[in-house]
Amino acid sequence: MAKLDSKTPAGPLADKWQKHKQEIKLVNPANKRKYEVIVVGAGLAGSSAAATLAELGYRVKNFVFHDSPRRAHSIAAQGGINAAKNYQNDGDSVHRLFYDTLKGGDYRAREANVHRLAEVSVNIIDQCAAQGVPFAREYGGLLANRSFGGAQVSRTFYARGQTGQQLLLGAYSALSRMVGAGGVELHTNSEMLDLVVVDGHAKGIIVRDLITGAVSRHSADAVILATGGYGNVFNLSTYARQSNATAIWRAYKRGACLANPCYTQIHPTCIPVSGDYQSKLTLMSESLRNDGRIWVPKKKEDAKKDPASIAEADRDYFLERIYPSFGNLCPRDVASRAAKRMCDEGRGAGESGLGVYLDFSDAINRLGEAGVRERYGNLFDIYHEITAESAYKTPMRIYPAVHYTMGGLWVDYNLMSNIPGLFVLGEANFSDHGANRLGASALMQGLADGYFVIPYTIGDYLAQQKPGSRPPADRAEFKQAEENVTAMTKRFLANQGREPVSHFHKRLGKLMWEYCGMARTKQGLETALQKIPALREEFHANVKVPGSGDTLNQSLEQAGRVADFIELGELLCRDALTREESCGGHFREEYQHPDGECKRDDEKFGHVAAWEYQGEGQTPLRNTEPLNYEFTKMSVRSYK
Amino acid sequence: MVAPTTKKLFSVTLRVWRQAGPAQPGHFVDYPAANVNPDMSFLELLDVVNDGITKDGGEPIAFAHDCREGICGTCSCTINGKPHGPGQGIATCQLYMRSFADGDTIVVEPFRARAFPIQKDLVTDRSAFDQIQQAGGFISVRTGAAPDANSIPVPKEDADLAMDAAACIGCGACVAACKNASAMLFVAAKVSHLGLMPQGQPERDKRVFAMVQTMDAAGFGNCTNQYECSAVCPKTITHDFIARLNRDYLGALFRAKFKPVSNAAGGGGS
Numbered sequence: 001m002a003k004l005d006s007k008t009p010a011g012p013l014a015d016k017w018q019k020h021k022q023e024i025k026l027v028n029p030a031n032k033r034k035y036e037v038i039v040v041g042a043g044l045a046g047s048s049a050a051a052t053l054a055e056l057g058y059r060v061k062n063f064v065f066h067d068s069p070r071r072a073h074s075i076a077a078q079g080g081i082n083a084a085k086n087y088q089n090d091g092d093s094v095h096r097l098f099y100d101t102l103k104g105g106d107y108r109a110r111e112a113n114v115h116r117l118a119e120v121s122v123n124i125i126d127q128c129a130a131q132g133v134p135f136a137r138e139y140g141g142l143l144a145n146r147s148f149g150g151a152q153v154s155r156t157f158y159a160r161g162q163t164g165q166q167l168l169l170g171a172y173s174a175l176s177r178m179v180g181a182g183g184v185e186l187h188t189n190s191e192m193l194d195l196v197v198v199d200g201h202a203k204g205i206i207v208r209d210l211i212t213g214a215v216s217r218h219s220a221d222a223v224i225l226a227t228g229g230y231g232n233v234f235n236l237s238t239y240a241r242q243s244n245a246t247a248i249w250r251a252y253k254r255g256a257c258l259a260n261p262c263y264t265q266i267h268p269t270c271i272p273v274s275g276d277y278q279s280k281l282t283l284m285s286e287s288l289r290n291d292g293r294i295w296v297p298k299k300k301e302d303a304k305k306d307p308a309s310i311a312e313a314d315r316d317y318f319l320e321r322i323y324p325s326f327g328n329l330c331p332r333d334v335a336s337r338a339a340k341r342m343c344d345e346g347r348g349a350g351e352s353g354l355g356v357y358l359d360f361s362d363a364i365n366r367l368g369e370a371g372v373r374e375r376y377g378n379l380f381d382i383y384h385e386i387t388a389e390s391a392y393k394t395p396m397r398i399y400p401a402v403h404y405t406m407g408g409l410w411v412d413y414n415l416m417s418n419i420p421g422l423f424v425l426g427e428a429n430f431s432d433h434g435a436n437r438l439g440a441s442a443l444m445q446g447l448a449d450g451y452f453v454i455p456y457t458i459g460d461y462l463a464q465q466k467p468g469s470r471p472p473a474d475r476a477e478f479k480q481a482e483e484n485v486t487a488m489t490k491r492f493l494a495n496q497g498r499e500p501v502s503h504f505h506k507r508l509g510k511l512m513w514e515y516c517g518m519a520r521t522k523q524g525l526e527t528a529l530q531k532i533p534a535l536r537e538e539f540h541a542n543v544k545v546p547g548s549g550d551t552l553n554q555s556l557e558q559a560g561r562v563a564d565f566i567e568l569g570e571l572l573c574r575d576a577l578t579r580e581e582s583c584g585g586h587f588r589e590e591y592q593h594p595d596g597e598c599k600r601d602d603e604k605f606g607h608v609a610a611w612e613y614q615g616e617g618q619t620p621l622r623n624t625e626p627l628n629y630e631f632t633k634m635s636v637r638s639y640k
Numbered sequence: 641m642v643a644p645t646t647k648k649l650f651s652v653t654l655r656v657w658r659q660a661g662p663a664q665p666g667h668f669v670d671y672p673a674a675n676v677n678p679d680m681s682f683l684e685l686l687d688v689v690n691d692g693i694t695k696d697g698g699e700p701i702a703f704a705h706d707c708r709e710g711i712c713g714t715c716s717c718t719i720n721g722k723p724h725g726p727g728q729g730i731a732t733c734q735l736y737m738r739s740f741a742d743g744d745t746i747v748v749e750p751f752r753a754r755a756f757p758i759q760k761d762l763v764t765d766r767s768a769f770d771q772i773q774q775a776g777g778f779i780s781v782r783t784g785a786a787p788d789a790n791s792i793p794v795p796k797e798d799a800d801l802a803m804d805a806a807a808c809i810g811c812g813a814c815v816a817a818c819k820n821a822s823a824m825l826f827v828a829a830k831v832s833h834l835g836l837m838p839q840g841q842p843e844r845d846k847r848v849f850a851m852v853q854t855m856d857a858a859g860f861g862n863c864t865n866q867y868e869c870s871a872v873c874p875k876t877i878t879h880d881f882i883a884r885l886n887r888d889y890l891g892a893l894f895r896a897k898f899k900p901v902s903n904a905a906g907g908g909g910s
Contacts, residue, residue: 052783067704068770070810071712087790123784130786132779132837134794134803141793159803165711166806173778180774188767211759240707274679277688280708351646382709385727385734451783500694502687547699551661552760554702555694 002257002612004625007412008112013631014094017116020413021456025463032057034467037458038205038220040192040247042069044164044171044443045426046226048450051174054183056455058462061218062175062184063207065191065242065557070172073228073240074446077164078285078379080146080156081128081443083121088145092153094118099632101441104150104331105406105434106584106598107606107634108263110627112413113431120452121444125157127451131170135159147290148439150331150639156440161285161378167443171450191557192247193488194481195223195254195422198471202251202422206481208489210557213550215485217473221465222421222458225251226450229405229427231264233565233572234517235509237402238270238283244561245568248409248428256417257610257623259430260407261568262576265437265585266518267403268294268335271386271396272355276506281401282386284358285379286439289328291363291372292396294319294339296347296356303347307357307395318342318356322595326639333436333585334597334639336400340518341596343399350397359395400518404442406433406585407575410610410625414457415449418610421465423458425449430608435584489549492559497544501558504539508566511535516573521589525577532570539566571611571620578622581605602634649675650742654689656701657749659758666758668747678738682725683708683715685737702761710734710874713809716816717762718749723813723872731811731874751816755823755859766812768858769826776850777830779839792838802836805829807875814869820861825869827855828885829877835888845892852889 009020027035035058039050042064050062066072084097097118102109129135129143136144136158145154159166178184189210196204196219204219230245231237252258269284295315297303302310318338320327328335339356342348349355363372369392373380380391387397408430415423415431426446433441471477515528539562547553582591582598583605591599600606608625651674659666671689680688683705690700706714715732719725725735740746748762756764794802806829814825831848834840840847863882870879 048783055782066706066712067714067766068810070770070773071706071714073707073712076707076709076711085789123786125789126786127781127783129789129792130779130781130839132802132834132839134799134806134833134837135789137794137796137799139796141795141799142790159806162711162807165809166803169806173773174781174783176770176773177778177780179770180776186770188770240712242706275677277677277680277684279681279684279687282709381729382734385710385730385736388736388738455783498695500691500700502691544694546694546697552702552763555700 001621002418002610002623004257004410004418004610004623005412006110006625007414008110009413013111013115016112017119024456024460027459027463029057031467033059035059035462036061036220036470037222037224038063038218039224039226040205041072041226041228041428042066042172042175043072043074043226043228043426044168044446045450046072047168047171047175048447049224049226049425049454050184051171051178052451052455053458054178060178060184061187061220063187063190063192063205065189065210067188069175069186069188070169072168073243074168074443075165076240077443078161078283079148079287080158080163080440081124081167082148082155082438082440083125083157083444084118084155085122085125087143088154090153092155096153097121097155100151101432101438102434102632103637104438105436106600106637107434107602107629108260108583108627109432109434111629111631116453117432117445117448120448123452124444124447128167128170131173133159133166133170146287147329149286149289149329149335150438158287161287161376164443167447171447193250193485193560195251196478196481197254197419198475198477201420203471204473204478206478206485208485211552213548213553215482217478217482219470219473219478221462221470222423224423224425224454225409225428226425227428229408230565230568231402231405233508233569234402234512235505236273236278236281236513238267238281241279244564246561246564248424249564249568251409251417251422253613254419255613256419256422257410257612258407258571259410259608259610260435260575261572261611262579262586263406263435263584264402264572265332265404265406266336266400267332268339268400269358269398270401270403271383272350272352272399282382283401283403284383284396284398286332288358288376288379291375292328292358292360293317293362294328294356294358296342296349300346303349303353307349316347323639330639331436331438333587336518337587337596339400355397355399357395358398360391361395364392404437406430406435406437410608414460415454416457416461421461423454425454435586488560489556492543492545492556493549495540495543495545497542499542499544501543501545501555501562504535504543505562505565507535508532508562508569512569512572516576519587519589520576522577525573528573529570529577532566532573536566536570539563574620575609575611579605579609598637606634647678649677652676652740652743653745655745655747656762658701658761661760662757676737678736680737681708681733682719682735682737683733702763704763705733708733711809713811716751716764716811716813718751718816720747723751723816724874729874729876731809751812753812753815753821753860755821756812756815768860769810769812769823771858772823772827772851772854773830775854776843776847777834779834780843794837798836802833805836805877805881806833808877809875811874813872813874815860817868817872818861819866819868820864822863822869823855823860824863824882824885825873825877825879827851828881831888832881832884844888845895848885848888848892
């Protein structure tokens, strides 16, 4: 059984991080260059961590499966990044950001982690502005803000609809500077396929070069995973096509606990599915809910009609009706489920009936078409390219889609997993968003972890490792891990199957969406737990992977990733089945209030569930870490 | 989850460049595709064609792609002779089959430029862009050393213009479209983004030298003002930035001649 000590520092909430920073061990500047740190991933968390650790003097190796670090999917985040700057003088504070984030997460995150996140949020904006990130400005030259869901203050900083791109390019520029200066050794087109654990500590990784197929061993004093979330377990999602869970899943199989996998976020405003060939769902930023009003027809008979022909009196602005104080800006899980309920009642819009209207006509009347174009022009363009419809003329049709995963590898307050020396940052860990993430908080967390947390906390671990003590890569553990990877490649290529990898990924996605999507039931989850192992067996018997292993082979890459998704999907359903309550993104139909809101069970489930691998074919072990709320009361979340 | 479509399906032929590796010769192969839905993206059609090739025992077409929403800059085909295809202001992943007609033959090639060697089929090596960035595409600021964000006001017009340049997704279409395979639009976008911000001033001259020199060394050609780059740019970045880059470069050259240099430059602290 894994030991899960959160290592949360004692003392008053607002002092914990300061005090902790003063108490943890330091590595002296001359010794830093004796330590090698592997960073896997180069999104916001990975590139900010790699750059900052190199600035401190550590020798950093950064591995990315993309052809350039700048391609990581953080680049696609649209709306913005939260920070408790209170530049708007509207009553924001670190405490308020802490409270909104904790409440938005339905009281399933650690208080101390969330408070630290809110504290460093202000430093992130300073850092990014100094890097030259072209944030939106007011005419006086100062920074502009907008509002996001789950908050009643304007604290979101943005760069048009491309905030993630600009923040990532900022972090990428810092990383590039350190690559140029020799502090970071960059390995692009390099996919981590196994974690090497020596004497109980994470000391290296096995990597496949995606262009040449060469498999190599890399040893280090510590390993950082910043490899993103696992939303592509649903196949269709707003994730990039290549986003995958392989790094965290292989670490899980080496003993790292995977926490709360059932906390998945379904984003309310995405462009609906159009056909079976679909490879991707496109998000329409939450920022649109600042000015767009969401409605469905009041009467079922109107559902298939042209929206322009439906009179104002016959429209149901359901979010404004049900949640008058937050209205269209209620949190994502709440908005998604409300949209689903409307469609389930038969009032959904469009040919499929799976859509609600996001209408800008009021905003166009108020701001003029040019005003709306200035705020959201690029989003309206994206919508037009995909649907061939103009949202200036007719309301957008939107529907919820998988967008983010709050669950991830378990980490303590230092962001270290239960395997010493293995650190996990950004979406890949489970730590700060509880059961639901608020909009504009993913960018905040990724950069907080990389710029302002890991540079301190990794020192505490490394100071306890003798300089130069990392094991050589010819040790048995490395050899065994490499053989593991090579054998898997050989097995896929030799398989006499008939179906391409995508066939299985699509089927897995449909199972997950049907039984473990926006609404889950005991019976449905039990069905999924029958069907997924069967799918897994069929996949290994019948998948066809053409080509060879010593060249660029995208089918082979995808086969390994889908094999991991199938196993992770099973664990996700198991976690959802075991958590007999509803909270945030995890909605069990059996546990709801009469108005359809989540019914938590703090007594039985006020804890983190961290799953521990027990070997192939064995039921994993469910460890728990109690969530001790010292400063806040776990209360019923209300946005009414 | 998916309703049967009422859209009229059609057929096209994909004429695709196949090349097993950097040193092997390449050639075009025709792949007929039936039942094409106009709402399907071009890359989704490639997915479908690839599944068909796999089932028939062949090796699927390697192509670069990731976000499929026009922002990561990974996708990179030249379609019917134009990088990113017939659309305007979009990347290949944002191209939908409604842009084509029944019976069309669609020619699909990799981006072609000496500095972007072909790795396989439609996949090219664009790491030269990263090298240019590593040479100077940054503002040197250590984590933790930044002043309060509002202590450096940036006029809105400058921030907006910087954002226009910063929108570059680093796809390389500008290079592929240029008869000289010049990377001037890419470099101009980067230099202009940082050069327009007050934070970017201290290293402005050094940056433009380093980036232009690295660009030249990587084997990109020169700009002869044909503007094919901005015509195909998925973010419609204007070639005006190239003029700005040239001004910056000339200014930096001039200043380098006459700028006084401290005797202590490069010395260590006491």
